Amino acid sequence: MRVQETDVVVVGAGGDGPALAWRLGELGIDVVVLEAGPFYGNEQWEAPRGAPGGEASSSPDDLSGDLYDEQFTSKEGEMNDPVRGKLRWGPANEDRAPWERTVPGHALISQLAGVGGTTQHYYANHPRAFVGSIDDQPHWPIDYADLVPYYQHLEEAHPIEPAPTTPKAELFFEGARRSGYDLTTGYNVTDEGYRPFPNAIPQPDERLTRDGDYDGDFHYPDVEGDTMAMHEHQGGPQPRGAPFEERARRSSNVSLVPRAMKTGNVEIRPNAFATQILADEGPGSIEATGVEFRDTWAGTTERIDADAVVLAAGCIETPRLWLNSDLPDNGWVGKGLTTHWFDFVAGVFDPGTLEDVIGQRAVEPHQGQAAGSRLDVPDVGGIAVNTFAPGITALSMYGSSRNGWWFEREPSGEPWDTEGRLAGKELKARMADYRRTLTLICHTDDRPRQENGISLDVSTKDEHGYVPLVEWEPHPDDDERRLELARRGAELLNEAGAEHVHRTDAAPILLHMQSSMAMGRVLDEGCEAYDVARLFVADHSALANGVGGANPTHSGQALALRTAEHVAERYFDGVDDPIGSV
Numbered sequence: 001m002r003v004q005e006t007d008v009v010v011v012g013a014g015g016d017g018p019a020l021a022w023r024l025g026e027l028g029i030d031v032v033v034l035e036a037g038p039f040y041g042n043e044q045w046e047a048p049r050g051a052p053g054g055e056a057s058s059s060p061d062d063l064s065g066d067l068y069d070e071q072f073t074s075k076e077g078e079m080n081d082p083v084r085g086k087l088r089w090g091p092a093n094e095d096r097a098p099w100e101r102t103v104p105g106h107a108l109i110s111q112l113a114g115v116g117g118t119t120q121h122y123y124a125n126h127p128r129a130f131v132g133s134i135d136d137q138p139h140w141p142i143d144y145a146d147l148v149p150y151y152q153h154l155e156e157a158h159p160i161e162p163a164p165t166t167p168k169a170e171l172f173f174e175g176a177r178r179s180g181y182d183l184t185t186g187y188n189v190t191d192e193g194y195r196p197f198p199n200a201i202p203q204p205d206e207r208l209t210r211d212g213d214y215d216g217d218f219h220y221p222d223v224e225g226d227t228m229a230m231h232e233h234q235g236g237p238q239p240r241g242a243p244f245e246e247r248a249r250r251s252s253n254v255s256l257v258p259r260a261m262k263t264g265n266v267e268i269r270p271n272a273f274a275t276q277i278l279a280d281e282g283p284g285s286i287e288a289t290g291v292e293f294r295d296t297w298a299g300t301t302e303r304i305d306a307d308a309v310v311l312a313a314g315c316i317e318t319p320r321l322w323l324n325s326d327l328p329d330n331g332w333v334g335k336g337l338t339t340h341w342f343d344f345v346a347g348v349f350d351p352g353t354l355e356d357v358i359g360q361r362a363v364e365p366h367q368g369q370a371a372g373s374r375l376d377v378p379d380v381g382g383i384a385v386n387t388f389a390p391g392i393t394a395l396s397m398y399g400s401s402r403n404g405w406w407f408e409r410e411p412s413g414e415p416w417d418t419e420g421r422l423a424g425k426e427l428k429a430r431m432a433d434y435r436r437t438l439t440l441i442c443h444t445d446d447r448p449r450q451e452n453g454i455s456l457d458v459s460t461k462d463e464h465g466y467v468p469l470v471e472w473e474p475h476p477d478d479d480e481r482r483l484e485l486a487r488r489g490a491e492l493l494n495e496a497g498a499e500h501v502h503r504t505d506a507a508p509i510l511l512h513m514q515s516s517m518a519m520g521r522v523l524d525e526g527c528e529a530y531d532v533a534r535l536f537v538a539d540h541s542a543l544a545n546g547v548g549g550a551n552p553t554h555s556g557q558a559l560a561l562r563t564a565e566h567v568a569e570r571y572f573d574g575v576d577d578p579i580g581s582v
């Protein structure tokens with residue numbers, strides 16, 4: 001078997017792994033990052049879905065804006081199709097099927113393979129955790145204040161800034177004001193209020209914000225920064241023509257991976273699926289010594305030996321890898337999964353009302369960032385403007401209720417006109433109203449419970465071992481919080497003047513996932529495993545809960561930066577100038 005040696009091996013180049021690799025690289029520690037999926041926009045892999053291409057990439061010179069433009073077409077089906085799309089949970093090779101998970105019930109998982117992981121889809125919403133979700137809920141072994149320096153570091157780096165107020169945001173804000181909410185200022189959220197989303201998307205080019213007089217082609221260098229073209233879900237490649245790392249949506253492949261490579265100490269190896277964590281008896285407990293992985297093109301197995309191993313494979317695959325490696329299970333490995341138990345409400349407005357409120361006769365959901373404004377309700381969750389492209393709107397907003405067809409539901413006395421799943425003429429009519437519709441997502445502050453999470457489906461194996469069994473059911477308290485958010489969202493839409501409000505009563509959609517390998521349960525306060533020395537976790541599974549319902553990536557990346565400093569303190573030469581206190 002081929003064997004490579006390095007200081008630290010990281011499994012997963014998704015949302016959080018690259019943050020940790022960047023910091024370790026800065027500290028002079030050699031890192032190899034194994035990534036199961038492809039590396040788009042890299043000259044080592046000119047046809048990443050058609051041929052094996054190169055082996056690894058460690059130079060920022062390999063990154064290519066031209067290739068990114070060619071590969072990320074922004075077409076909904078070509079990019080987003082979970083089976084054949086470029087952004088899917090599956091191998092780079094387009095002729096092969098997606099990888100399998102066992103999911104009883106009707107939950108939908110949205111996670112991606114590839115450098116950037118699920119942030120290749122993400123909307124770059126970067127709120128900090130609600131303060132009380134860390135300091136007042138009983139889950140965290142550290143304080144909110146411990147994360148603040150790392151949040152600030154990322155806010156400067158990405159950068160993270162309040163989203164610009166587009167007409168759809170103004171409609172939302174007006175509904176919030178009429179409902180009696182105040183504007184929240186600052187990033188430390190303790191009270192209810194509305195605000196522009198802090199997003200990892202720089203401000204739009206000034207020329208786009210003047211009075212509609214821009215008539216160029218929105219290409220770099222004519223336009224720099226945000227083009228306001230709602231392209232995030234399809235891979236977020238705007239502005240076209242820009243160098244790879246100057247794309248506006250700061251997914252981790254665009255923002256953090258180039259920084260990691262520039263340290264000169266980080267190598268990224270895509271098409272490499274880790275299948276075993278290797279461990280030996282150590283002083284007092286077992287110690288991780290490396291990982292085995294499978295080259296997804298060649299089918300061969302290789303090994304990397306390292307002084308420390310970091311799992312950053314996401315909330316499902318990190319525990320799956322742990323369990324497939326027969327490491328100790330204290331009952332919380334894979335458990336305590338939180339998902340923000342989403343719901344959706346949609347308001348349709350007549351043109352006259354819109355003219356009065358926002359000065360134009362349509363909402364135009366496609367104008368501006370996909371999610372640029374929100375209402376925080378600490379202890380309950382949050383409500384955000386969330387505008388999908390039409391295909392996903394039809395699916396998620398109208399087609400995926402857990403609770404039957406709209407025409408089977410009795411009038412409920414709730415502040416919505418219809419509820420449940422739409423089809424036929426009703427679905428066509430709602431979709432015909434797409435441009436006059438404001439759609440909101442509810443992010444519930446669901447709480448970690450041991451019965452929810454990941455185990456192995458021992459009846460099904462793929463080429464990487466037993467497949468994960470993913471089970472998540474809401475607790476009645478989570479249902480109660482979600483219902484409160486749906487009501488508040490519907491009332492806000494009614495206050496803004498909606499003529500028709502629809503509530504989805506959505507089936508579980510697992511795209512925000514947190515806390516399945518939680519600090520305080522499986523990991524200590526430096527995110528090293530209690531039961532396996534030299535084994536750390538740096539993805540959202542390490543979060544101790546769902547951070548209150550705030551979008552989790554800011555917290556996941558902040559914690560990953562902090563974990564990097566703990567790795568350096570415990571097993572290397574320490575940190576002379578730490579970002580926070582280690």
Ligand SMILES: Cc1cc2nc3c(=O)[nH]c(=O)nc-3n(C[C@H](O)[C@H](O)[C@H](O)COP(=O)(O)OP(=O)(O)OC[C@H]3O[C@@H](n4cnc5c(N)ncnc54)[C@H](O)[C@@H]3O)c2cc1C
Pocket residue numbers: 011012013014015016017034035036037110111112113114115116117118119120121122123124125126233272273274275312313314315317318321511512513538539540541551552553554556
């Ligand atoms: C449509 C959409 C919009 C979103 N918008 C937002 C948003 O605006 N803000 C926000 O905070 N969050 C958002 N999210 C969620 C966010 O993208 C995820 O929470 C985040 O990416 C999770 O980071 P992670 O590092 O835990 O996992 P991931 O990003 O999923 O990364 C895990 C990586 O590990 C790799 N991997 C897995 N197993 C292995 C293995 N065995 N060997 C090697 N590699 C492996 C995977 O291929 C993947 O690249 C959104 C998600 C979706 C789907």
